[in-house]
Amino acid sequence: MEAMTGASQEAGFASGLRLELGLPGTLAMHGLELQDETTHATDACLPERLRGASPKRRREFIAGRLCASIALSGAGYGGPAWLAQDSDGLPVWPKGWTGCISHSTSMVLAAACPTSTRRSLGLDIEELGTPRHAAEIASSVGQPRELALLGDWPSAVAVILLFSAKESLYKALFPRLRVFREFSAARLVAVSAGRLRLRLEEDWGTGWPAGRVVEVRHACRHNHVITACCPAWADTGA
Numbered sequence: 001m002e003a004m005t006g007a008s009q010e011a012g013f014a015s016g017l018r019l020e021l022g023l024p025g026t027l028a029m030h031g032l033e034l035q036d037e038t039t040h041a042t043d044a045c046l047p048e049r050l051r052g053a054s055p056k057r058r059r060e061f062i063a064g065r066l067c068a069s070i071a072l073s074g075a076g077y078g079g080p081a082w083l084a085q086d087s088d089g090l091p092v093w094p095k096g097w098t099g100c101i102s103h104s105t106s107m108v109l110a111a112a113c114p115t116s117t118r119r120s121l122g123l124d125i126e127e128l129g130t131p132r133h134a135a136e137i138a139s140s141v142g143q144p145r146e147l148a149l150l151g152d153w154p155s156a157v158a159v160i161l162l163f164s165a166k167e168s169l170y171k172a173l174f175p176r177l178r179v180f181r182e183f184s185a186a187r188l189v190a191v192s193a194g195r196l197r198l199r200l201e202e203d204w205g206t207g208w209p210a211g212r213v214v215e216v217r218h219a220c221r222h223n224h225v226i227t228a229c230c231p232a233w234a235d236t237g238a
Ligand SMILES: CC(C)(COP(=O)(O)OP(=O)(O)OC[C@H]1O[C@@H](n2cnc3c(N)ncnc32)[C@H](O)[C@@H]1OP(=O)(O)O)[C@@H](O)C(=O)NCCC(=O)NCCS
Pocket: 060, 061, 062, 064, 088, 089, 090, 091, 100, 101, 102, 103, 104, 123, 124, 125, 166, 167, 169, 170, 171, 172, 174, 175, 181, 182, 183, 184, 185, 186
């Protein structure tokens, strides 16, 4: 498997992350550092739509699947765990299991847990880029009043943190609700140590009305921001 990915495990990258992100003990995480060497992924490991993709995209996809497989195993899943991809681009988790995959240019992270303990999970990893990049995307990520709540952070970090938190929220809800939402569909309303609270600014779907507040946790590793959203689901059947 390692030979296929071109990725090597970074000792300790994901260690302590689950606790720091306040994720349940039934959940397992696995992280890899992506390296620039050639990906040796065989076409058999890739869905049809990725067979002509760039080496970078093939490498991150395979590394994500590898992390997901190790996370599933770490969480106690005993079956074969090379996840297929559905028509929306989502990983197809084994029945009774859920999780999430995220990659940056240099890092890949995945988490998995039984759906009996969490019905969905959003996870996002973002590299801290240049202040110029952050400034360019700031207005599309949030309003000045949201960024003001993150005033203890350098502004470039604040923008990426808010961006990542909203992506985590979206990644937690999309697999069940299957609705696209812009970054304006959630607003940062409160910040405390390691926690951001986002308020839905519009209806997202059954059980997720405008006004509902969702918590996103965050941590930092190796010039990256990592966020996780592990919301409680009302018994809506969603
Ligand atoms: C889907 C999206 C969130 C992915 O984020 P990203 O930072 O580009 O990519 P990440 O590396 O974090 O995640 C990609 C992985 O998430 C999974 N994924 C793909 N689409 C997804 C979706 N709609 N929902 C949840 N997970 C998704 C896949 O596993 C994918 O990796 P893979 O294709 O290698 O398997 C992003 O591209 C997007 O569309 N954002 C706009 C919507 C949004 O975030 N709105 C904010 C509302 S407040």
